[in-house]
Every structure is written in structure tokens, then in C-alpha cells.
Amino acid sequence: MARSSDRRQQQLARQKAQTAAAARHQRTRRRRQIAALAVAVVVVLSTVGAFIGAKSSTKSSSSTTTPASTSTTLQKSGIVPPAAPVGASLTGPTPCPAEDGSSERTTSFTSAPPTCIDNTHFYTATITTSRGALTVQLNPKVSPQTVNTFVVLARYHYYDGQPITDVRTRASFTAGMTFAGGSSQPGFDIPGEIPAKGTVFTPGALSMAPASASNGIGGQLVFATFDQSPDNNQQVTPLGVMLSGDATLTAINQLASESGKPTALVTITSISVVQSGAIPG
DSSP states (O other), X not given: OHHHHHHHHHHHHHHHHHXXXXXXXXXXXXXXXXXXXXXXXXXXXXXXXXXXXXXXXXHHHHHHSOOOOOOOOOBSOOOOOOOBOOXXXXXXXXXXOOTTSOSOOEEEOSSOOOOOSOTTEEEEEEEEEXXXXXXXXXXXXXXXXXXXXXXHHHHTTTTTTOBOOEEETTTEEEEOOOBTTSOOSOSOOXXXXXXXTOOOOOTTOEEEEESSTTOOEEEEEEEEOSTTGGGSOSOSEEEEEEEEOHHHHHHHHTTOBTTSOOSSOOBEEEEEEEEEEEOOO
């Protein structure tokens, strides 16, 4: 009986020890969880405090800093650009110019050109000015006759040396076609191809303006610029949209004046045109 009692006491002691060990382990685990939670709370509070501090600092800074003005102080007027030099004259039917740009510079024509482009393809025009270059995608599907006329004139170097004659701040700038001797048009015009709802302008959009009271198109180029471009004359024929040239738009826009005359001379030095991808649909 004594041995049985001893064994019973030993079992109870082991159970008690195990229970105590389990309790200690549980207490230790809880202490670790509480400590981890406390650290997490401190981190969160520190982060929130830093965020609030930063917001407060930003608010304080913004409240004491005068925002940059979006308006531009313009000169009342600018310069009168010189006329572009006159090129060769063509009489009779106008032949299609060489696609590689090797045709003689010609600025006077007696008849509108034939169709010299593929109306199922886009064309890419690189317009180089004395203030940088613009790359424009031309879309014959929208205005086939006008795009054809532009490509023909560009390949005859009609625009080479032509100054920018008008700059309206954040709205547009125009190459107004002025040549020595008083000529202002190529010698022909074509019917305008103005969309039924008017032209939609985006920065860099290129159009041709009317050459006469009949709204015929004769070569004058209008480039839309920035946020005021929706106010541009809607009675122009769209040629295409800009692919690149933001820096050039900005540089020329900075030459605007209240009168519209540019404050410094900018000229189109050259225009090259190549056929690009097929027009979908």
C-alpha cells in the first residue's frame, strides 16, 4: 500500500509540475504578445505623428507661400517678320513633286496639284523651325485634298524660310505665308474640308486656314498650342495631330504679344514628309 501511495504522490507531483510549467509558458507567451503589441502601437503612433507633422508643415508652408501665377505678362506688340524669299514659278498643270525632297523650291503655281498621296495611309511630317522641330501625323482620311496640298507644297519647299507671323499666347501660332514681292498664296486654292461640328484642337494640332472669303484653302498653317486653343477659329481644315514637339510649342508660345505679333523671329527652315502606316478601317 505504501508503494502504491508513493506512486500516486509521484504522479500528482508530475501533473502539478506539468501544470505549473504550462502556466508559466502561457504567461511568458502572453507577455511577449503584449510587448509586441506595445511596440506596434508605438510604431503606428510615431508614423501617424510624423504624417500629421508633415501635413501641418505642408499646410503652414502653403499658407505662407504665394502660388506661382498662371498668367503671363505680355509685351504690347512684337516685330514684323520679314517676307520669305520667292522661289521658282510653275505654269500649266502642277506635277507631283519628288518624294525624296529633291524638287526645286517653288512658291508660285497656276493650278492646284493632282492627287500625289495614297489616301489609305498616314503621312508623317517633320516641321523644323529655328526654335526646334515638330512631328505631325497627317490623316488624309479626314481631309484628303488639304493633306495632299500640304504634302505637295512641303515637297516643293514652299514653306522653307517662311516666318511665324502671329503668336497668340496658349492658343496658336500661324505661318501666314508672306513672300517678297507681296504674294501671300501659292496661286490656287482648294475647297475647305471643315468638319460638320468644327475642328477639335489639341496641343500641336495642325490646320490650314482659309485663304479667301470663300473659305478656300491656300497654304496658311495654324498650329494649336495649349489650354486656350479651343477658342481658335473653328473654320479651319484639320491636317493632323502632333506626335512630338512640346518643347518647340513652348518656345514659340513664349514669343506671344498682345497684338499677336511675335516678339522674336521664328522661321520654318524645312518640312519633310514620308508615308507611314495604313489608316485602320
